[in-house]
Amino acid sequence: MATAYNFIAEWLKLFDCCSCEELYSKLEKIHSEHKPVEGEHVPFSLHDIKHISASDRKDVIIASLNQYWSANKANNLIKESRENPPKESYENPVVHQCSSFTEYIALNTLIPNVDLPGSKYNFVGHGYYSDLFFHMFFGNYSDFIEHIKKLSEEDLKNTVNKREGYPQ
Incomplete structure (x- = not known):
């Protein structure tokens, strides 16, 4: 009991x-x-x-x-x-x-x-994610590669360490 x-x-x-x-x-x-x-x-x-x-x-x-x-x-x-x-x-x-x-x-x-597009209670998501995040999320490989190639070594390091979204 x-x-x-x-x-x-x-x-x-x-x-x-x-x-x-x-x-x-x-x-x-x-x-x-x-x-x-x-x-x-x-x-x-x-x-x-x-x-x-x-x-x-x-x-x-x-x-x-x-x-x-x-x-x-x-x-x-x-x-x-x-x-x-x-x-x-x-x-x-x-x-x-x-x-x-x-x-x-x-x-x-x-x-x-809640946070991502297609979420049960928030179908469109919040929309505050970066373009790079959306390229990865939706599997847009060519857009992802194009984005990464434009980054300098320092920017790439920061991008890899970037935390986005509610749970980060």
């Missing part, structure tokens, strides 16, 4: 909720706005969340919570990133330390669904 409580407590923290009722209400709102999973409603009940250790739908609940968190976080991240695009860097970034395995899994689900 303690592990089920800890599991739900982690999700309550990630969704910034105080109770299972508040979490379920937030999930319903996210579902109506983003439809992160198929169907008319959240694919499990409030009762399933409260009694997750006894639920035969535990796998559905876990997978769905991840999808709902990604949809909600993506919505906020997209707005923030459009207002404040990430700056280019030539240094390795300080890596965000996850406070739990649940947060680690959630973040690894989120990043590919």
Whole structure:
């Protein structure tokens, strides 16, 4: 029972909720706005969340919570990133330390669904990447080679060390 409580407590923290009722209400709102999973409603009940250790739908609940968190976080991240695009860097970034395995899994689900063109929640991507990045991303080999050949040795060194995008 303690592990089920800890599991739900982690999700309550990630969704910034105080109770299972508040979490379920937030999930319903996210579902109506983003439809992160198929169907008319959240694919499990409030009762399933409260009694997750006894639920035969535990796998559905876990997978769905991840999808709902990604949809909600993506919505906020997209707005923030459009207002404040990430700056280019030539240094390795300080890596965000996850406070739990649940947060680690959630973040690894989120990043590919937000930043790049064709992303699940942001189909056009953010558009702040350089032309060289897009040549590489879309596999435009001839454009990539043409771009690289124009660079001096110093510029090439900087280009190879360049960090772009939200996760850098």
